[in-house]
Amino acid sequence: MDRLRDKVSVITGAAFGIGRATALRFAEEGAQLVVTDIQEEPLRALVEELRAGGAEVEAVVGDVSREEDARRMIAAAIDRFGRLDVLVANAGIIPLGDILESPVEEWDRVMAVDGRGMWLTCKFAVEAMLASGGGAIVCLSSISGVAGQKRQATYGPAKFVASGITRHLAVEWADRGIRVNAVAPGTIRTERVRQLPDEPGGAEYLEAIEKMHPMARIGEPSEVVAAILFLASDDASFITGVVLPVDGGYLAQ
Secondary structure (H helix, E strand, O other), X not given: OOOOOOOEEEEOOOOOHHHHHHHHHHHHOOOEEEEEEOOHHHHHHHHHHHHHOOOOEEEEEOOOOOHHHHHHHHHHHHHHHOOOOEEEEOOOOOOOEOOOOOOHHHHHHHHHHHHHHHHHHHHHHHHHHHHHOOEEEEEEOOHHHOOOOOOXXXXXXXXXXXXXXXXXXXXXXXXXXXXXXXXXXXXEOOHHHHOHHHOOOHHHHHHHHHHHOOOOOOEOHHHHHHHXXXXXXXXXXXXXXXXXXXXXXXXXX
């Protein structure tokens, strides 16, 4: 506990899934929080839960793919707490489909949110961290951002963008005290994954993907959050440019 005591942290895409679990764990570890999402009602519910537990937290409703919204998310940390120490660039969307099934509009939207949105929030976070002497950025990539997968014609390439942003920014800003790392989750039991059995082909896809993980199961959000917390904390003070798999052995094959 207290690994993030008084660390000012922005978490994008915090209303659900890994983002929500990260916000709750960071609060337990003493972080001062700015949580953001495009979905207002679940974000407000998260804020109420965090404040009930004693956390200092600010909420920003917005779309990371919009420059003014991304800038506002980072500015909220400066306005409320005076600095930014940690960014968890988590916001993203996860459509499934092969290249023939995927419309061009879907490609544009995924690249806007998962690619441009991550780039924008990292851009403004670096700017803020330079003003206060450094910080840590943790990007959410994926096993799909390290290796190819079926039915990932839009999401997978966007996660390669996340992996690339991580490595390039890590090299660019290491000598200014800013560490940039990523986690690459395998299939995780988020709300999105729990919806798969209700979609055409979703149950079969989930069954097949579970078998592809050597641990013969999918992961839990808390298991990804443990890795995010480590990379965000001073325990990882000499680690930058890493894309850390949290995947039950998937990428080891």
